[in-house]
Amino acid sequence: MRVLNPNISVDCVVFGYAESELKVLLIQRDASIANDRSLLSWSLPGDLIQDDEGLDDAAHRVLQELTTLDNVYLKQFGAFGDPARVKKPSDKIWLQKTRDYPEARVITVAYFALVNIMQFEPHPSNFAVDVQWLSFKDLSHDLAFDHEEIIQKGIEALRREIDVSPIVYNLLPPKFTLSQVQELYEVISGENYDKRNFRKKILAKDILKPLDEWQKGVSHKPAQLFELSE
Amino acid sequence: MRVLNPNISVDCVVFGYAESELKVLLIQRDASIANDRSLLSWSLPGDLIQDDEGLDDAAHRVLQELTTLDNVYLKQFGAFGDPARVKKPSDKIWLQKTRDYPEARVITVAYFALVNIMQFEPHPSNFAVDVQWLSFKDLSHDLAFDHEEIIQKGIEALRREIDVSPIVYNLLPPKFTLSQVQELYEVISGENYDKRNFRKKILAKDILKPLDEWQKGVSHKPAQLFELSE
DNA sequence: CCAAAAGTGTTATCCGTACACCCATGC
DNA sequence: GCATGGGTGTACGGATAACACTTTTGG
Structure with a gap:
């Protein structure tokens, strides 16, 4: 399929809550294309935006593919496009393997999502060889791209939101x-x-x-x- | 100049304050390319993002070109990419005249800016044949693209911000x-x-x-x- | 002298905060 | 019976809201 916007993606910071901890749903990109373990850093679920698709729609699609859930609470909280966001060698390799224009910086529109962690079982999908809930408070420091910063901004957006809107119940049974x-x-x-x-x-x-x-x-x-x- | 992200732009909602009213700085696109008066609808100042340029940098550049001002308060408040955002015939014509991929929907990252209205004199630039402060409360309803919605979202972001941060002084002498x-x-x-x-x-x-x-x-x-x- | 906006204090109300004890259950 | 978390009310203080009159200037 031809994509006219080859360098715009959405990424979702999916929050869950279990064992008295906030969790983030992270994936490992399919590295079979490279047989290179260094490509196996955790990253946010996301995808390029399709031509006929709104931003919110793209985020919903990513989430739907990953969780099989519809009607998830989703909120856009920022766009990230620092040219330096692709600085790790492993990120560069991954882009070269998967993108038509690997040298172009990718701009991503970030959403946070709130889901009841019991509603689905994370399972690998066509774009993720592994999917796991990782505890927010001890996230590794070598996430892909600038995903660590995006997660940080995501929780700040979530914090701002909980005072004003009863969205936290999306995280509970x-x-x-x-x-x-x-x-x-x-x-x-x-x-x-x-x-x-x-x-x-x-x-x-x-x-x-x-x-x-x-x-x-x-x-x-x-x-x-x-x-x-x- | 080659642009690897041909369809990502920034748009700035520039607020000013005069005569007891909130104003928005709007431009009229250069329609000489078409000699077509219907292209002369008001729109937000904005531009495509350059390859080596961060989002914030692009917004600052647009503002700098338009106002000659540096150090303007700028805040990103959302990304807009509804495929239906290009629905007016005049918008389509304009894209065909000016873009390499007119059929691709443009995704825009929106910023609001606060400036002291006395600090500069609006003047036409290379991308705007006319530049004017229009009163927010009686903005016309046929702005280009979805710029009306963007302005609306912009003032909502501004409202959220003024309670928590003393940014309003950017609007005053x-x-x-x-x-x-x-x-x-x-x-x-x-x-x-x-x-x-x-x-x-x-x-x-x-x-x-x-x-x-x-x-x-x-x-x-x-x-x-x-x-x-x- | 009149119009127009500047400037100023007190009181009542509401909201956030601090705080300690008894209860029902499983083991 | 003991450990564990569930459940409850009151009093204080700070912040917010309501409210009216005098002052200075230009015309």
């Missing part, structure tokens, strides 16, 4: 406890909140519905479960 | 009155503020320095002038 919500807010913001004040504030928003269900199998007082209203 | 500051905040946000509370809040930020100078030639009590500290 349909039924959750208030302590889970609090812990999630704490992990994202890096701050600790007082339990009573947090519950007061979050219930005042009037978007949570208490259920007649409680945690089971925990060796302490079971917590009540909630869901998003409507 | 070096010396200003508190009433000017208040009016500017009101124009941008669309809200009205109480005079006493506003002054209290803004002086509490401790970034304004009162001068030993007062307004002259006004037929009422002259206001004290302030400047940004440091």
Whole structure:
């Protein structure tokens, strides 16, 4: 297929939440073309934009191929196009193997996505030989291209967003406890909140519905479960 | 000059402030190539990105060419790439006249800029036959491409920013009155503020320095002038 | 003297924060 | 019965919001 915009891509910073940690979904590019292990650095899922495709559509497509999920929360948070973003030798090699114009700098439009980590099983796809949830707090420092910077900007965008919009519930299962919500807010913001004040504030928003269900199998007082209203 | 990214541009929403109104700097594309008046719709200043140029650099360059100003406050606020963004016949003609790949959709990275409107005189340049400050509140509805949407998104980004960062002073002359500051905040946000509370809040930020100078030639009590500290 | 905008303080209300104890469960 | 996290209310302080009159100047 002919691509008229050979050097514009989208990349998705897919956030998940498990084991009290924020996770990022990263892939390993298919290096079989090179049989070169150095190409196996982790990178963000992304793809070139197709000619007839909007930016949001491209991001949704990437996510759909990777996770089989539709209707994922996605938000554009920036475009990255530093000419120096391709500085690692392994990145250069990879571009030469896969791109029509390897010498052209690629400009990428970045999105962050929020998914409930239980909703799918990461599996290799046609553009990724390996797919894994990596813990945000100990991400390796040799991600491909400038993906480390993009992830950093992504979490900053996420932090700005959670105060103003109830998007964090995309990271939780349909039924959750208030302590889970609090812990999630704490992990994202890096701050600790007082339990009573947090519950007061979050219930005042009037978007949570208490259920007649409680945690089971925990060796302490079971917590009540909630869901998003409507 | 060969451009490896023939279809990525930057566009700048340049805001200015005069006569108690927010203004946007718009240009008219050079239509001499077509002798076609329909190409004379207003559009945002912008240009294709050069191969060796970062996105921010490209935006600064566009602004520099247009205003002769360096060091302008610039902030990226979004990328736009709807395939339907080229829907007006006049836009299509213009692309055919000026682009190597007119059939390719152009993706643009948008910036907003804040300038003191007195700092330069708009003048035609090599890419604009006319340059004018147009009042934001009565912008025409047939701007080129999706520039109307971009401007709308630009002011939303500006609104988000003014609460958190003292960037509005970029729109004012070096010396200003508190009433000017208040009016500017009101124009941008669309809200009205109480005079006493506003002054209290803004002086509490401790970034304004009162001068030993007062307004002259006004037929009422002259206001004290302030400047940004440091 | 009149019009027009500058300048100034106090009070009430709301919101964020700090803080400690009892409860239900599994083992 | 003990360890573990669940669940609850109140009091304080700071920030925000409401509000009206006097001052200075030009015409």
